[in-house]
Amino acid sequence: MILLRPIQEADLPVLQQLGNIPGFINLSQDVDVLKEKIQASIKSFKDENRSKSESKYWFVAEDIKTKKLMALSMIAGQHGTQSSPHFFFQIGTEEKHSKTINTGFLHGTVELGYDTDGPSEIGGLVVDPEYRNTSQKIGKQISFVRFLFMAMYRQKFKSKIIAELLPPINKKGLSPLWEAIGRRFTNMDYWEADELCQKNKEFILSLFPEGKIYTTFFSAEARNAIGKVSKDTEPVLHMLTKIGFKYVNQVDPFDGGPHLWANSDELLPIKNTRVLEWSDSNNHSSQLKESGLIAVKNQTRDQFASMCVEIVIDNKKATLFDESQRAEVEKFLKIKKGDEIYFMPF
Numbered sequence: 441m442i443l444l445r446p447i448q449e450a451d452l453p454v455l456q457q458l459g460n461i462p463g464f465i466n467l468s469q470d471v472d473v474l475k476e477k478i479q480a481s482i483k484s485f486k487d488e489n490r491s492k493s494e495s496k497y498w499f500v501a502e503d504i505k506t507k508k509l510m511a512l513s514m515i516a517g518q519h520g521t522q523s524s525p526h527f528f529f530q531i532g533t534e535e536k537h538s539k540t541i542n543t544g545f546l547h548g549t550v551e552l553g554y555d556t557d558g559p560s561e562i563g564g565l566v567v568d569p570e571y572r573n574t575s576q577k578i579g580k581q582i583s584f585v586r587f588l589f590m591a592m593y594r595q596k597f598k599s600k601i602i603a604e605l606l607p608p609i610n611k612k613g614l615s616p617l618w619e620a621i622g623r624r625f626t627n628m629d630y631w632e633a634d635e636l637c638q639k640n641k642e643f644i645l646s647l648f649p650e651g652k653i654y655t656t657f658f659s660a661e662a663r664n665a666i667g668k669v670s671k672d673t674e675p676v677l678h679m680l681t682k683i684g685f686k687y688v689n690q691v692d693p694f695d696g697g698p699h700l701w702a703n704s705d706e707l708l709p710i711k712n713t714r715v716l717e718w719s720d721s722n723n724h725s726s727q728l729k730e731s732g733l734i735a736v737k738n739q740t741r742d743q744f745a746s747m748c749v750e751i752v753i754d755n756k757k758a759t760l761f762d763e764s765q766r767a768e769v770e771k772f773l774k775i776k777k778g779d780e781i782y783f784m785p786f
Contacts, residue, residue: 447498451500606673712785
């Protein structure tokens with residue numbers, strides 16, 4: 441079985457390993473930086489931050505038998521403040537027409553925008569390739585645990601949620617959009633700029649061009665990268681749009697990856713989350729089983745734990761469909777008969 445829990449200091453080696461997976465670009469390879477991320481997450485779960493913008497919650501998926509970490513994901517309490525805005529390119533079009541020569545064109549445009557009172561953000565999703573596309577649905581578990589946590593602690597997050605998805609990177613490991621705009625106005629490599637952006641975003645507002653930029657001037661490769669996702673990210677895009685996220689013609693100003701937005705109240709996993717009573721009744725006659733994540737209602741954030749199980753629900757009471765799992769589930773989630781639990785169906 442898989443335990444979904446907050447990241448711990450002992451998880452550093454695995455964080456380094458997962459950060460080396462090709463196509464996952466959100467983690468620095470600097471050990472000190474990774475340690476800072478872990479400490480920031482621990483502090484967030486302990487509710488020691490003064491604001492949502494300081495809170496970043498990292499989750500891991502652990503095989504309880506082998507103790508191996510299989511995946512991780514993250515929620516940022518707020519992405520975009522006065523001191524560190526949320527930047528994006530707004531995608532648009534502009535029509536040009538000449539009566540004299542009876543010729544017209546429809547040009548694509550991008551325009552830099554920013555938000556100083558930004559949304560909560562889900563991100564940092566990575567699954568060890570060995571555990572992708574398995575019957576355990578590790579990717580779905582590590583993704584949905586974020587929505588379960590938000591459903592349990594709504595006051596810690598904004599009403600709007602954003603997901604920034606990875607675009608295709610070319611064979612040279614470069615971002616075509618960055619080569620078309622970012623490099624020309626900053627004289628920086630993509631990876632250098634991306635790392636600096638995590639510490640200080642001033643250079644974006646100071647150096648990026650203002651007003652509309654016509655994509656007509658871009659290479660075909662750069663134009664085609666805008667709003668697209670990499671092949672590995674396509675399942676994530678499908679999953680997020682299916683549960684309520686929408687593309688609103690905004691992309692990352694560095695690489696052109698799409699920004700998906702949602703109202704937290706309208707996301708299906710959050711809307712469908714229920715509070716049930718944990719029971720040990722095993723009378724499953726004429727009752728259908730449901731699969732989903734469970735977590736104890738009255739637990740402290742730093743002790744948060746969840747598992748994906750099959751349960752049978754009868755009169756708001758939940759019991760395991762497979763009784764052979766009871767000892768492990770109750771041990772790792774610290775559940776006992778009569779406790780209230782949150783249940784988020786898949």
